[in-house]
Amino acid sequence: MAQPVKVGIISIGEMGVGIAKLLAAHGYVVLTNITGRSDYTHRRAATAPITLLDSDTELVAQADYILSIVPPRDAIVTAKRITSVKHGERATPLCYIDLNAISPGRAREIAQEFETNAPQVIFVDGGIVGGPPKPLESSGDNSGEPGAGWKRPAIPLAGPPLPNVHLAQTLNSKYLGPNIGAASGLKCCFASLLKGLIALSIQSFSTAEALGVYDELQGFLKHFQPALQETTTRMVTEIPPKAGRWIDEMLEIGRCFGEEGGWDNVTGTEGANIYQRVAELYRTVAEDTVLGQERQEHRVRGNTASDIALAVEESLNPNYKK
Ligand SMILES: NC(=O)c1ccc[n+]([C@@H]2O[C@H](COP(=O)([O-])OP(=O)(O)OC[C@H]3O[C@@H](n4cnc5c(N)ncnc54)[C@H](OP(=O)(O)O)[C@@H]3O)[C@@H](O)[C@H]2O)c1
DSSP states (O other): OOOOOEEEEEOOSHHHHHHHHHHHHTTOEEEEOOTTOOHHHHHHHTTSOEEEOSOHHHHHHHOSEEEEOSOGGGHHHHHHHHHTSOOOOOSSOOEEEEOSSOOHHHHHHHHHHHHHHOTTSEEEEEOOBSSOOEEOSSOOOOSOOTTTTEEOOBEEEESSOOSOHHHHHHTTEEEOOSOTTHHHHHHHHHHHHHHHHHHHHHHHHHHHHHHTOHHHHHHHHHHHOHHHHHHHHHHHTTOTTTHHHHHHHHHHHHHHHHHTTSGGGOOSTTTTOHHHHHHHHHHHHHHHSGGGGOBTTBOOSOSSHHHHHHHHHHHHOTTOOO
């Protein structure tokens, strides 16, 4: 009987645990090494059938695939964890898939890291578009196809094609071709739109709150742009626990637009790199407002768009009167 395919996931965050559950439900053995990570991560890992290993050496020895799903800031350091351990003899090469929200330039740096220090590993560039996988309550899909009965994000991949077609299908992947960076770049272009719009919404809503015209702004939006009002008021409430992680994601998007889209060539004192500014906005929310204390598992502030506006205004406006 064929051995089950073993997939290592670093780390078990909100996305990592969703992918772990999806893979386990499809017969994969999921492994991780979360030694030293927070209680939140350990508690999350306990909600899924995941085998905990004590070292990266064991992870590399046992896994057929390793998926890197960490905050974008940690993508390189995570790759180096894998290139720096001793790789023993094995029947089939280890395949490492970077699924972080990084720029094509960063993806090429990681590919170079593997080429230089662990050339026996197959490196695949990837991205994740959409929220963590979840079982559907009633899908009506009894086809038995990989992913049937699950709501899944889309996963663009680039570089060498995944050796295991069933895994590629289970992950809902879309192969873009051999050019490392294409998948990360596509993710940047997609994520920039909504995350840029949310940044604009936070500034607009909190400033309207400061001016005392928040309700009037929402009234105009509802009347003239109902779809925009529905999207922005819903999406801003998801920001508090994510703002810190999004700082580096915005810098990576800026790098993508600068290097790949040519926006670095624009002359002027500050060029046209809007996403460096968007990163600063998310840094402000994470570090200078009460919203930065929010955790996915324990939400107190910012559960409505009006409280987001109020919390930002309270924290940033020195003249704010309670
Ligand atoms: N969540 C989504 O809806 C979503 C959607 C699309 C793409 N993604 C992508 O998925 C990736 C992870 O997002 P997430 O939502 O799962 O993040 P998350 O919930 O914040 O979890 C991040 C995980 O990484 C761990 N971690 C932090 N620093 C690390 C390091 N230096 N080395 C190893 N592990 C580290 C954290 O451990 P601690 O608990 O110890 O901090 C935690 O387990 C990001 O690249 C993101 O862009 C997420």
